Amino acid sequence: MQTQGIQLTAAVLLLAGSWAHAVEVPADVLFARKIQPLFKVKCLTCHGDDPEKLKGDLDMRTRAGLLKGGESEEPALVPGKAMASPLYLAVTRAHEDDWSAMPPKENDKLSDEQIGYIKEWITADAPWPDAKRVAAILKEADPWGETDGVMVKTSGGLDAGWTNRKYDPQKLWAYQPVSKPAVPAKGHPIDAFINARLPKGLAMAKHAGAVTLIRRVTYNLTGLPPTPKETFEFVAAWEKDPESAWVALIDRLLASPHYGEQMARHWLDVVRYADSAGFSNDYPRPHAWRYRDYVVRAFNADKPYDQFVREQIAGDELKPNDPDHLIATGFLRMGPWEHTAMSVAAVTRQQYLDDVVNSVGVTFLANELRCAKCHDHKFDPIPTKDFYRMQAVFGSLSFQDRKLPWQKNENLTGIKTDRERYLRLQKTKAIRSITTLPEDDRPVLVFDRESEKIGHGKVNRKRQQQLNYQLKRSNPLAFSVANGANDRIHILKGGSIESPQAAVSPGVLSLFAGSEKGASVTLENSGRRTELAQWIANKNNPLTARVIVNRVWQWHFGQAIAGNPNNFGGTGKQPTHPELLDWLAATFMEGGWSFKKLHRIILTSAAYQRAVAHPTPETMAKLDPNKTSYAVFTPRRLTAEELRDAMLAVSGELNRALGGIPAHPEINEEVAMQPRHIMGSVGPAYQADPKPAQRNRRTLYAERIRTLADPMLEVFNKPGPDVSCERRETATIAPQAFTLMNSPINHARALAFAARLEKEKPNNLNLQIVRAFQLTFQRQPSPAEMKFCRDHIAKSLAHHQVTVPVKVEPPKYVIRQMVEEMTGLDFWWVEDLDIYSGNEYVPDLKPWDAKPHTRALAELCLVLFNSNEFIYIY
């Protein structure tokens, strides 16, 4: 298998963007080379591919069809007269009163050049040579040569037009070999590359300063705030020797186990991690957590990225006896997937295959391969054949939950108690009739007993099913795959399994090798994935290293060098600093694909250490409106997880243990108790774990149920787990204020924070306020701030001294209601909440258990958690 970038000559690259228009060619050559391929891509989807359903009755497959025209009953083509040809008038989009703009989608509109070709062809009497002649023309030398783009050899498209089409070389940047560019100046290479592209006349912002930097980098590498002690020590060291203090700080943070957690959070966004399967039943995936912890371990151990890739794609083939190699293959099952009695097995299998190929493409190659599922890729040199050849790589794959003993490096806390709990639940009758409640507590007194009987039966069966899944968690299994018999993979016309075409053999993307043969992998059912993995995790694959260093860059700067980290194809944003990207990719591979080395290089650059404020903002706005010059550092808002984790860290409640089975933090109680439809029933109510130390884990470990998002995380833009997320949204919306200001959960954080301050600085309000500012903002309050904080607490204290908090306890049971489908009538049941009604449950500190002073101080703490200074990182 060949793996190397497509070869383009420098001369061609120079030509990009300066198309030569002056080529004189016979009109039949123009047709074969330009017009027919254009019709194919832009018109035939609606006007020919499906002759049964021609839009507007217009058939563009033949000249006769165009001469006949469509439902307007006028010819679409008048040979010799472009201005009289609706075909031409429609594509110009300038005659909409008479002829709707075509293609209809604004973003599909033809370029001026393409419109020019159509005009030229019509003016030359619109010749339409037969297929034989077209084939002959295509064999002749191309009169445009490479002046209008370059061809890319592949395994071949569904038709010759696609196979022979040309690409703007600029849009192929990611497929060209990675070469290590020379660093353009002395000093830090990153800064040299950035300076080289700095708009003329734009100054750089100054250094951010020690306090800003420790806050920036600590959140960046661990997702947690620096402690006052860490800040103090760093500032002291910085004052002695800034450079060595900075390097020592980076070393300390990279060695922190929380580093792996923070990087895993980024990675899990890309691979769509969740602890459940989604759709109708949203069944638990009881062992997905082992994959999540594998990712944390991989980053902490600085596992070389090439190995990380190989393990996730083919770990079971490579080292079937190594636990992490098996756990890693959980990646191949991360997407949402379900098969039910209402689905066709062949269809759900096909959905899986479509999904896994796309996921591999997006995750490692930054290419949405599913774009080539129904037709050859519209923009990139990826034929449909390649999509199905990649599917054939997975054709022998079957899901397997493999027996795999618990490992020494795994956190096994809670597995035993979890099992005991579910065994207990299996034995107890956790659903009962509402008639067991006192009359006053019943939602209704009269109801249809028949509906209740049928309904309770179903609910019980469904509950048993769920419990069985939960019980499985205590069996040491790996959420993994195995090779079985091979599915025969065919190209599917229009992506439909009802229209299989030619069978394909397994392979990888052919655009690098330039042929099907060069991009083939073994026909054996075992080893296909190994070869795919080796092709990806390869120094000669131009995409792999570029894709990951681009992601890492975004993890540091909030913006990527190539602006769509999941799309390096022609429609993705071009890199702002292509030489830098290549230098980083090459250096990353030279360094043995080590993440930690890469972080060190990036973090020691001046670019990373710059202030957010520009000395002359007007110049900045003018010369770099999109802020891509790195003349300033771009501030960012805390992510959803960082926000929750930081509040727990500041309040002193955070349990910093690593890994383990999913934790259950408190979430909004109404959402927790809200019925969640699963097929034929309602899913179990969400209950938080009984002990604060279990609940107050890092958010990474919170159970991720696809149909039950924690609303606080959701409003702060934690992405849904069904689609790969290349970059988090950070928009400000009003519900964020509701959550942060009003949620009882955040009030509890504030109260714990206040109690911590009182404990650490007893009986000294000034010191408590100073400490509060240090913990949240890494600085002392100004005298003015000190004054209005004191005033606020005094005012609040007066209020709390005369106010008795309203005690609210978690519910002991919840009443469910459903319509019984068989009768169309409502029925009810009572679901007992074993944790909240058991005696294990220990609440967090609550207002009714706190003194008035603590409550008054907590008002300040709540405001600090809501403040912009806390939530933004500079």
Add this chain to the structure above:
Amino acid sequence: MNRREFIYGVNGGLGALAFHSMLRAEETKGPLAPKVAHFPQAKAKRCIFLYMAGGPSHIDTFDPKPKLRELHLQKFKRQSKFLSAMGSGERYYVQSPFNFRQAGQSGIDLCEHWEHLADVADELCVYRGCQAESINHPTANYHMNTGNRFGGDPAIGSWVTYGLGSENQDLPGFVVLPEVAYPQGGAANWSNGYLPPHYQGTTLRAKGSPILDLHPPKGVTRGQQRSNLDLLAQLNQSHAARRPGHTELSARMDSYELAYRMQMKVPGILDLGQEKETTREAYGLNEDRTKEFGRRLLLARRLLERGVRFVQAYTAGWDSHDYLGKSHSERIRSVDQPIAALLKDLKQRGMLDDTLVVWCGEFGRTPDNGKRGGGERLGRDHNKNAMPIFLAGGGVKKGHIIGATDEIGDTASEVAHPIRDFHITLLRLLGLDDNKLTYFHGGRFKQLSQTGGELIKELVA
């Protein structure tokens, strides 16, 4: 004193907020600011989408099939390479347990349980041609709501709000009124997908706090909250002074303002006690069977009146695999009076002409059933090839039946269109062009219909 100081001044917040509406005009430039439609002449300016989750049967609501009387309980097997467990095995036809009549001047076919809807039959445009692609509830729900069976894409309400903005900057542009239990597939049914989060459907919940954490925990007084907000404004102000040029700071300060306004306003909007008793009665609020859906529809009207662009109201339980007569008659009667009241109410207020009303589920039901637990059950399975839909209001043909299914209701046979065409048509009725309403994501400009489609001209007046 600049405007911000004015609002966040020493008396910041509460008092000053009263002046905010005066300043609103200059502020409506945000993501929800009203926008000009692609087809400004379109009549419908807003939409209420009535979602019957579970898959209502066309054969037992709006599409009578007398042929099934002859075939009742006749046995057969379905032939296809691609059968689900549910679709295979011995099957038998099931006749509708209901009688039908033709209502209104236009003679719209209605089953006997549509008592009130008959009064407004001439406003309806019943569509029999729509076809889904999935027979699983969550994927079919995603398809009808987002155009993508696998979820993760923006909901139609998000697209419409993205395209038209909202007329009320104090309320969300897209509001969802779910049942206490969310439909299958959950909140992804009203997700903003890849559109910015301003376009996400905001649920006004049926029970408990209408918006999560709309109010502080029990026992926190308004005075204490006011005082906290004032301190927050002070801290944020001095912070902003140290961070000039960081524009997001003021947006975030504004969001606390908006949140506070919503906290004051939403409870009033939700208070159906402000409506006349006759109105409450008309919507069925005094009857057990109709009160839940009636409340949602009355609330929907109040929201639409206040400038909310898109409201979606859910009611579930249409998944009648058995006891069709009992279950479907119950479902129909629970929505019949509220829907009729809504249409009359909108008309009386002059809002029906510029409000698009949509009624549908995620798919229809089969003319036949399979054995379950050994017995012959009088119900219907899921059917993706035909489904019941009706439209009313702005820009829609009045008193028409468009399209048809075959003689047993197995599949749409006339004016048959996939869901994407239905979506394109709904957008067009609201003045939006699916081909222009696009957003760049994942390598291409995406749209509600996914890859385009065609207008169902027959539905448009």
